[in-house]
Amino acid sequence: MDSKDAQESLESGGGGARCRCSNGRRTAAAVLIIQSLLTAACAAFSLKILLNQQQQQTFSQDNGIFMQMLDLDSDELRFTAIWNQSVDLNNQKRVKLSCAGPYMVYLWACVKSYGTQKAVNLTLKQENKLERGNKFHLEPGCQEMQSVFMLSNNSEVTVKVEHTEDNFKIERLFLGLHYMLGAQCFSHPLEKPSKSEDAF
Incomplete structure (x- = not known):
């Protein structure tokens, strides 16, 4: 090389x-x-x-329900549930709560009046319980409202409308109830459970 x-x-x-x-x-x-x-x-x-x-x-x-109005049956509103958690809607009219205490109640409503009636009260009613303050005041037009109501778990909640004239119409209404204490669920401390609950 x-x-x-x-x-x-x-x-x-x-x-x-x-x-x-x-x-x-x-x-x-x-x-x-x-x-x-x-x-x-x-x-x-x-x-x-x-x-x-x-x-x-x-x-x-989460503990609550969100509903859409179907129609008015006598003086009670009928609903269909869009969402619910630990709260039941019975017979489209009666809301059964699992916890007692403060609920944030909110609604969206569109109302029309063709006559002299200018407003109507919407009341969340429970048996043997005063509804003082558990009301919404609806006027013609579309509106949204919210309020905190103290509700019991020992009786069902119905939504009632005071007497309305034929020319006063609730066209659309959405109603929601949401429990404000989260996972802290209590029975009403001042009420005795119903007999049906005692049986269980």
């Missing part, structure tokens, strides 16, 4: 070393990228589990 061949051999060997070094850097970079992707995927999965658990805990504490 002459000096020229030796020089070419050395140059060739040097190129192979440079190639192996370059391949090593590429492998290290690929491993780092894969490790970063796996870490990000694990973090996203853990966050999703945490959010789902928090959402389930929030839903489990």
